[in-house]
Amino acid sequence: MDSLELIVVVAVAVLLTGRLSRRTGLSEPLLLLGVGVLVGLNPSFASFALSPDVVLLQVKRDTLTDLRDSGRIDDIVLRSVQEVLDVEEVRLGRP
Numbered sequence: 001m002d003s004l005e006l007i008v009v010v011a012v013a014v015l016l017t018g019r020l021s022r023r024t025g026l027s028e029p030l031l032l033l034g035v036g037v038l039v040g041l042n043p044s045f046a047s048f049a050l051s052p053d054v055v056l057l058q059v060k061r062d063t064l065t066d067l068r069d070s071g072r073i074d075d076i077v078l079r080s081v082q083e084v085l086d087v088e089e090v091r092l093g094r095p
Contacts, residue, residue, distance in 0.1 A: 013039060017032050061082070
C-alpha cells in the first residue's frame with residue numbers, strides 16, 4: 001500500500017469515527033482505539049512498517065524545537081543540532 005493511500009485511509013477513518021462518536025454519544029478515543037485495532041487487523045496493512053529510527057529522529061526534532069520555543073536553547077544551538085540531525089536523516093535514507 002502506498003503512503004498516500006495509507007494517509008487517506010487513516011484520515012477517513014478518523015473523520016468517520018468522529019462523526020460516529022457525535023451521533024452515538026460514545027467516547028471518541030474509545031471508538032478511535034476500536035477502529036485502529038480493526039484497521040490494524042486488515043491484511044493490506046500487514047506489510048506497513050515504520051522504522052523506529054525515523055520515529056526517534058522526528059521526536060528529536062520536535063523536542064529540539066520545543067526547547068528553542070521555551071527559551072532553553074537559542075537559535076545557534078538549534079541550527080547546530082539540526083545539522084547533526086540532517087546528517088542522521090541522510091544516513092537513514094529518508095527523503
